[in-house]
Amino acid sequence: xxxxxxxxxxxxxxxxxxxxxxxxxxxxxxxxxxxxxxxxxxxxxxxxxxxxxxxxxxxxxxxxxxxxxxxxxxxxxxxxxxxxxxxxxxxxxxxxxxxxxxxxxxxxxxxxxxxxxxxxxxxxxxxxxxxxxxxxxxxxxxxxxxxxxxxxxxxxxxxxxxxxxxxxxxxxxxxxxxxxxxxxxxxxxxxxxxxxxxxxxxxxxxxxxxxxxxxxxxxxxxxxxxxxxxxxxx
Numbered sequence: 668x669x670x671x672x673x674x675x676x677x678x679x680x681x682x683x684x685x686x687x688x689x690x691x692x693x694x695x696x697x698x699x700x701x702x703x704x705x706x707x708x709x710x711x712x713x714x715x716x717x718x719x720x721x722x723x724x725x726x727x728x729x730x731x732x733x734x735x736x737x738x739x740x741x742x743x744x745x746x747x748x749x750x751x752x753x754x755x756x757x758x759x760x761x762x763x764x765x766x767x768x769x770x771x772x773x774x775x776x777x778x779x780x781x782x783x784x785x786x787x788x789x790x791x792x793x794x795x796x797x798x799x800x801x802x803x804x805x806x807x808x809x810x811x812x813x814x815x816x817x818x819x820x821x822x823x824x825x826x827x828x829x830x831x832x833x834x835x836x837x838x839x840x841x842x843x844x845x846x847x848x849x850x851x852x853x854x855x856x857x858x859x860x861x862x863x864x865x866x867x868x869x870x871x872x873x874x875x876x877x878x879x880x881x882x883x884x885x886x887x888x889x890x891x892x893x894x895x896x897x898x899x900x901x
Contacts, residue, residue, distance in 0.1 A: 688849060717827065744770070745768070762792045776813050851879075882894065
């Protein structure tokens with residue numbers, strides 16, 4: 668897949684994130700089909716992906732960016748967990764792109780300056796035919812956390828789809844799939860140990876897998892139970 672064509676921001680995108688490497692349960696088949704259609708479409712769109720913590724929103728958002736790149740589209744990827752400390756100016760001059768992808772929108776809601784900047788960005792994207800894709804987490808309703816009525820009105824007009832978390836009984840299969848897709852060499856016994864001794868939140872399990880793979884490569888070792896204990900402080 669091509670290197671993502673995005674504005675110069677200090678935010679790295681996982682090059683292995685893609686629709687193919689995202690574990691898609693039956694609950695999310697319609698969502699993935701819809702995303703594939705939107706990314707390939709020449710027309711602009713506005714979309715919000717909602718999912719609970721650990722459902723894989725951030726990985727999926729990065730996959731969307733890589734898919735946009737494969738279609739030769741210019742985009743900006745802004746993960747709010749990191750960007751929120753950079754100031755609202757980061758939303759300026761984005762609407763000339765083909766798409767803007769903002770991860771964890773909930774982190775800026777209830778913050779007046781950020782809400783105003785988001786409202787302006789939505790208007791600018793609409794006027795310039797720039798697609799806007801947002802992810803949002805948390806259990807609270809938009810009405811409960813959004814202070815600016817005009818922003819709430821704009822957001823509620825967007826297409827809204829839900830990303831379902833991987834069910835507990837599918838975690839083993841999901842991790843096996845992800846490790847294969849990401850070329851992570853880990854045996855069944857080590858996967859089962861990881862599931863037994865770590866959080867069963869899927870996104871964190873994937874992050875741990877990637878960390879273990881990097882550590883094993885740097886030490887020129889296989890991923891073993893002793894390495895898992897050492898790396899994850901178990």
